[in-house]
Amino acid sequence: MMQTRLRPQRSTPQWTGLRLALLAFATTAATALAPFGDAFGEEPSWDDYLDHAYVYSAADTVDLRTLIERAEQAVGTRLADYHAEAFSARAARAPLKSELENRRKAIAELLLYRTGELANGLELATATIDGLEDRLDRHENRYWYHTIHAQRALAAGDASAFVDQILALWLSVITPLEVPFETYRTLALTENGNAGFVRTLPHLYESVARLILVHSQSEALDGDIDPLVAIVRVLADERVGADPETVPVDASSKDFLDHLVTRLDGPESDGGSLSYTLALVSAERAHQIARAKLAKDGFSNEALAAIRDSVAAYQRAMRFASTLQGQVAIYTRALRQQSEVFATGERSGRAVEIDIPFSLDRGIELYEALHAARAGGWERLGYLDQGRDAYVAAMQGLWAEIQDASFNAARYYTAHENEAGQIDDESIVHAINHYSRYLHAFERFSGDATGESLPDSAYFGAYQAARGIGDGVLFFSAGDASPEQVAEAIAQYQRALAYFPFDRALWGTLAVALQRSGREADFLAVAQPLAGRVVHSRHLDRWIANRLAQAPVLESFRRAFANDRSLVYFGFADETKIGALEAEFARIAKERETIARSIAENRSERDSLNEKRRIAHRLAAEVSGENAQPAPPVVAAAGRTAESYEIERIARDLDRLGLRGDRLDARFEAIEEALPIFKATLGHEGLIRELAVQRDHPVHALLRRLAEEVAGSVPAPATVSEKSTTTEQELQAMIGGRNR
Amino acid sequence: MNPLNSLDQTSNDQGNLKACAPARARLAWLQAVLLLASLTIGAGCTLSKGEPSAYFDRFSGREAVESQLTGEALAQQKYSMRRLRRDLASFRQTLEQLRRHGKSEGIDRFELFVRPYLATRVDTLVDADDSHFHPELRPFRAELLLSKGILMHELDDRRAVRQTIDRLERDFASLTSMLVLYPTGEAVTLEQGIALLRRQTGEI
Numbered sequence: 001m002m003q004t005r006l007r008p009q010r011s012t013p014q015w016t017g018l019r020l021a022l023l024a025f026a027t028t029a030a031t032a033l034a035p036f037g038d039a040f041g042e043e044p045s046w047d048d049y050l051d052h053a054y055v056y057s058a059a060d061t062v063d064l065r066t067l068i069e070r071a072e073q074a075v076g077t078r079l080a081d082y083h084a085e086a087f088s089a090r091a092a093r094a095p096l097k098s099e100l101e102n103r104r105k106a107i108a109e110l111l112l113y114r115t116g117e118l119a120n121g122l123e124l125a126t127a128t129i130d131g132l133e134d135r136l137d138r139h140e141n142r143y144w145y146h147t148i149h150a151q152r153a154l155a156a157g158d159a160s161a162f163v164d165q166i167l168a169l170w171l172s173v174i175t176p177l178e179v180p181f182e183t184y185r186t187l188a189l190t191e192n193g194n195a196g197f198v199r200t201l202p203h204l205y206e207s208v209a210r211l212i213l214v215h216s217q218s219e220a221l222d223g224d225i226d227p228l229v230a231i232v233r234v235l236a237d238e239r240v241g242a243d244p245e246t247v248p249v250d251a252s253s254k255d256f257l258d259h260l261v262t263r264l265d266g267p268e269s270d271g272g273s274l275s276y277t278l279a280l281v282s283a284e285r286a287h288q289i290a291r292a293k294l295a296k297d298g299f300s301n302e303a304l305a306a307i308r309d310s311v312a313a314y315q316r317a318m319r320f321a322s323t324l325q326g327q328v329a330i331y332t333r334a335l336r337q338q339s340e341v342f343a344t345g346e347r348s349g350r351a352v353e354i355d356i357p358f359s360l361d362r363g364i365e366l367y368e369a370l371h372a373a374r375a376g377g378w379e380r381l382g383y384l385d386q387g388r389d390a391y392v393a394a395m396q397g398l399w400a401e402i403q404d405a406s407f408n409a410a411r412y413y414t415a416h417e418n419e420a421g422q423i424d425d426e427s428i429v430h431a432i433n434h435y436s437r438y439l440h441a442f443e444r445f446s447g448d449a450t451g452e453s454l455p456d457s458a459y460f461g462a463y464q465a466a467r468g469i470g471d472g473v474l475f476f477s478a479g480d481a482s483p484e485q486v487a488e489a490i491a492q493y494q495r496a497l498a499y500f501p502f503d504r505a506l507w508g509t510l511a512v513a514l515q516r517s518g519r520e521a522d523f524l525a526v527a528q529p530l531a532g533r534v535v536h537s538r539h540l541d542r543w544i545a546n547r548l549a550q551a552p553v554l555e556s557f558r559r560a561f562a563n564d565r566s567l568v569y570f571g572f573a574d575e576t577k578i579g580a581l582e583a584e585f586a587r588i589a590k591e592r593e594t595i596a597r598s599i600a601e602n603r604s605e606r607d608s609l610n611e612k613r614r615i616a617h618r619l620a621a622e623v624s625g626e627n628a629q630p631a632p633p634v635v636a637a638a639g640r641t642a643e644s645y646e647i648e649r650i651a652r653d654l655d656r657l658g659l660r661g662d663r664l665d666a667r668f669e670a671i672e673e674a675l676p677i678f679k680a681t682l683g684h685e686g687l688i689r690e691l692a693v694q695r696d697h698p699v700h701a702l703l704r705r706l707a708e709e710v711a712g713s714v715p716a717p718a719t720v721s722e723k724s725t726t727t728e729q730e731l732q733a734m735i736g737g738r739n740r
Numbered sequence: 741m742n743p744l745n746s747l748d749q750t751s752n753d754q755g756n757l758k759a760c761a762p763a764r765a766r767l768a769w770l771q772a773v774l775l776l777a778s779l780t781i782g783a784g785c786t787l788s789k790g791e792p793s794a795y796f797d798r799f800s801g802r803e804a805v806e807s808q809l810t811g812e813a814l815a816q817q818k819y820s821m822r823r824l825r826r827d828l829a830s831f832r833q834t835l836e837q838l839r840r841h842g843k844s845e846g847i848d849r850f851e852l853f854v855r856p857y858l859a860t861r862v863d864t865l866v867d868a869d870d871s872h873f874h875p876e877l878r879p880f881r882a883e884l885l886l887s888k889g890i891l892m893h894e895l896d897d898r899r900a901v902r903q904t905i906d907r908l909e910r911d912f913a914s915l916t917s918m919l920v921l922y923p924t925g926e927a928v929t930l931e932q933g934i935a936l937l938r939r940q941t942g943e944i
Contacts, residue, residue: 160845160849163846163849164849164852167849167850167852167853168853170853171853171856171857171860175857175860175861176860178820179820182816182819182820183813183816186812186813186816224843224845224846226834226837226838226841226843226846227834227838227846227847227849227850227853229834229837230830230831230833230834230850230853233830233833233834234827234830237823237826237827237830238823271837271840271841272833272834272837273837273841322841323841
């Protein structure tokens, strides 16, 4: 499984950049405003600050408060007091007639509303600026008129009105100012001349960008603002950030704007929808905050609240998604969050009590819809502009998250103990269900000839799922599995080894399961077909020949699988007792030498006795005249000599020693051949860990090819002991397999 | 009330446009360079409303300044017209995506923006007498017409599409081998560009 590594993460560069930009914007604004008084040779006044509010009025609320506080310190009067004194009190005496005064009043009310100091500030600002409707010939009035009305639309959650106000602002303020601004800039009059409101254009670009990008999200505008995508694209085209002397690039929203345009055109767009993209980017930001809190504090109240915020943000983005492309991008992220939550539960040992309403079942349904379009129609799912590569990447990306979310949840349940400190059957069932759902889906969607449907890592995932099911079944009922359950575990282990045969420990687990069903003698019959696939794989052969990733490790396994004796070791050797095995091997070697020596001594003694007996017979023949001619008709039998009895005993000893020596030779040779091969496969457990955490590990591609090489030939569980040589049986007995 | 609907009533710029016509007439060079004419429309009139005096009135050696600026001004116009073409491409992309999502309300809303935008920003350029244009600006003007044509197609305005194509063929009859950037910054001859526009809009 691609275990989710949870660690504190900072916001994305774009969001971090925007936040920094906001602060810088505020600072820049403050700096810009600071010398107003000096420039005019007067004390700083609220009139000056309000006349230049286009510089800072779009800063976010926190920064705006900071700015206003600084201005209040410089002026020596709170803005609220100034407003009350200069406008409200005066207006009570006599209506404000001046266009300038009315504009300043409207701006002050907008600022006080945005800083939270005047609850009805927006209504007041709207009423005040509406009073200037007969003076909208002036760009500055028009700018504030549409800005205030856009803020009002945001506050009311009226997306359509917000769109209208921004488009009107662009058409009636920005557009007429653009050409003169360029001319003034050519003449260097934007800095030095009396260019009036024209020279504010860079600030207006910045403010419009912030209204669309930031304010619409901070106000959680839940309507369609897609027509504004044109303005966003135009702002990104050498407008925002294009005048660094006026608005430093660092203080502008250029980075975020560029990021957003890239996302609009990118593979995880929703057919270019601005509403969707803004909502998704906002949700990603909330997700990052939640992830950091989870990693730092576990399931603290703050972290849980952050997760809920993030989930709500993804749900909001989901409401905007009108293409499968958009929905897939959201699910890919939401399932990642689910992974993180379960990983935290497993890590902390605490129960997962938060509901994330993005289900794995729905994720698989989305994947199925993508998969169904691979032969045609994928363009209609939203990938028309980005092309087939984007479609394939999205399909594989979603699968990877389904895989991670499934396995992290399963791991959580298998690690989750009840009050008695045990893993109850209900948790095991949950775990098995997660693994089964994955494996079932995998087997539905694998086997695609183009290799596009699933990521390479899905095949390792199939191994993990099958193994997880097998383990779960064996753990069921506190380890007291029924014969049917054990048979199921055996079948799942075989399936797992078919997808990933390089898990040495799993071979031993398979042997244990076979033992529990009284079929330990079947081990080789079960193991050989699986091992044979590795031995005869052309892909693996080329992989090793080309010395690709992990080639030495894979080669050691292939050598071991080619040898039935070492295969027996896979099943029955206890790797923790390799030292004892080697000691036993040394003892056998010594005993073998002793026996050989005994045989030699016995043979020597026998030969000596034979010689003695032959001499004795010869002497006896001479004495009896046996050798004289003609031979006497009868030679009295001399009877059996002592040597004969001794020779007979020695012969029996030699026979016994010979048999024993043969048996030892067989064991010696078996161990001598198999043990080093088996030992060469030890110590490579790191490969499993690497594959579990690296989706792009090169060995994933090999596993896929191995599986495809024998597509559809995942072996059925063997049930009958077919062959098991005496040597192997002895070896199996010797290394204690039957007693495990 | 949609502020775009009410723009004509709320803005006096159109009226100012007329009022400022004599000023534009005085600026012969600026009339030839329509972007700077827009300056008079946009800024001159704006500045006349309570702003300090318009900057042109404050230059005694205006002609000398203008002649010195010719090179820069021309470069600025090229830059400005190219950016305008890219803006129109963004508008077209927006309309296309709104249509793909079936957002007819969004299309209607955006149309209320696009049509006056074209009228104030594009038509003022392309409708001007060609003799007022620097020869180097002709391809830019043709590109704007091509962009307008495809945008009108997105707005489902077949009449405007035909008028634009007619205009292209009439105004640039002797310049069909001129290279223009259409539709996505790729250099083609104007003849090829018009043929492509016809295919795209179905006006074959």
